[in-house]
Amino acid sequence: MSRGNIVKIFKKSLWVFHLNTGSCNGCDIEILNVFAPFQDAERFGVKLVGSPRHADAILLSGPITREALPRALRAFQAVPEPKIVLAIGSCACGGGIWYDSYNIVGGVQRFYEILREKLGIEPPPTFYVPGCPPKPEAILYAIGVVRGLLAKKQVAEIHIESLDEAMDRLREVITDEYHRVIEEYVLGKPLVRKVVLKEV
Amino acid sequence: MSRFKLLRKAISVGVVTEKYPYEPLEVPPGFRGKPRIDPLKCIGCGACVNACPPDALSIEDDLVEGIRYVKLFIGRCIYCGRCQDVCPVEAIKLSNEFELATDKHNDLYQVVGLRMIRCRVCGRFYTTYRQLENVLKDLPEEQRPYALLCPDCREKIASLYTSYARR
Numbered sequence: 001m002s003r004g005n006i007v008k009i010f011k012k013s014l015w016v017f018h019l020n021t022g023s024c025n026g027c028d029i030e031i032l033n034v035f036a037p038f039q040d041a042e043r044f045g046v047k048l049v050g051s052p053r054h055a056d057a058i059l060l061s062g063p064i065t066r067e068a069l070p071r072a073l074r075a076f077q078a079v080p081e082p083k084i085v086l087a088i089g090s091c092a093c094g095g096g097i098w099y100d101s102y103n104i105v106g107g108v109q110r111f112y113e114i115l116r117e118k119l120g121i122e123p124p125p126t127f128y129v130p131g132c133p134p135k136p137e138a139i140l141y142a143i144g145v146v147r148g149l150l151a152k153k154q155v156a157e158i159h160i161e162s163l164d165e166a167m168d169r170l171r172e173v174i175t176d177e178y179h180r181v182i183e184e185y186v187l188g189k190p191l192v193r194k195v196v197l198k199e200v
Numbered sequence: 201m202s203r204f205k206l207l208r209k210a211i212s213v214g215v216v217t218e219k220y221p222y223e224p225l226e227v228p229p230g231f232r233g234k235p236r237i238d239p240l241k242c243i244g245c246g247a248c249v250n251a252c253p254p255d256a257l258s259i260e261d262d263l264v265e266g267i268r269y270v271k272l273f274i275g276r277c278i279y280c281g282r283c284q285d286v287c288p289v290e291a292i293k294l295s296n297e298f299e300l301a302t303d304k305h306n307d308l309y310q311v312v313g314l315r316m317i318r319c320r321v322c323g324r325f326y327t328t329y330r331q332l333e334n335v336l337k338d339l340p341e342e343q344r345p346y347a348l349l350c351p352d353c354r355e356k357i358a359s360l361y362t363s364y365a366r367r
Binding site for chain 1: 216217218220221225234236239253254255256267273274275276277278279297298299300301302303305306307308309310311312313314315317320321328329330332333336337344345346348349
């Protein structure tokens with residue numbers, strides 16, 4: 001399901017089911033705030049529903065503990081297609097501070113691997129909302145991105161230094177004098193040369 | 201409270217809902233938002249990697265190409281700001297940005313690649329150019345040439361000289 005398709009499918013009211021998979025309740029309180037009058041998410045047609053069978057989207061919070069895993073799998077199966085997932089908070093996005101604990105699955109990515117292996121289900125499109133916890137406005141922004149009201153801002157940033165750039169910086173600091181000292185006092189001694197070069 | 205009183209109260213209070221998605225939101229001072237590594241300042245010393253509680257920051261050396269990769273995964277960050285506190289060159293900073301929602305997992309990464317320098321004796325990559333530059337500033341003049349050697353070679357040569365001295 002491409003981005004444009006998601007916007008088209010969820011053009012009208014988006015009903016969400018709040019699925020807590022062992023979070024510390026920080027994200028849950030922020031989710032409740034979103035539906036309170038101050039940051040009123042219901043003006044965008046987003047409604048919190050009590051049953052996964054009524055929902056279009058899952059608001060997933062928590063790093064998915066071992067105890068919560070079977071329940072989470074059942075809840076995922078219960079939501080009718082087409083569905084989307086909003087992974088709320090650092091725990092859901094990448095496992096958070098417990099990513100390598102023994103009793104933690106660790107984020108939706110690893111949860112989806114289990115979903116593929118055990119049930120053979122292709123995971124639904126997922127929106128990641130990082131934050132610990134995310135501000136209520138960050139969740140509102142995510143809903144805006146899902147609905148196509150707002151543009152996505154976060155992009156991967158890769159910067160690799162070029163070799164010339166690196167050497168230019170050092171050329172000012174290291175003079176030929178240093179190289180001469182190394183040549184003379186380190187590489188020049190016959191005993192040093194024997195020991196160093198033999199072992200390397 | 202009667203219905204009329206309730207209505208009067210509601211009118212007197214007015215609209216409380218904020219206009220956020222349509223108007224930009226001002227965050228409070230000292231807000232800890234998305235961390236960003238300044239790729240022009242980072243020296244690749246790894247202090248932030250040691251300090252990071254959830255291992256959102258990681259460091260990897262490519263010893264074949266000679267590049268040190270500093271990786272930041274915002275999806276695991278807990279916004280504690282420790283990396284900002286320990287950074288010796290103030291390269292990593294928490295910004296005011298909180299609008300991080302994305303539909304691709306890869307968007308949550310930032311990678312900075314820094315070139316590494318070879319040891320003058322054994323030819324192994326041992327540190328980044330920028331870290332060496334930073335270290336050279338504080339070294340006394342007579343010790344500076346030895347910064348061009350990797351720690352192993354430096355140790356060997358130092359032990360050799362001390363053994364000479366004992367005799």
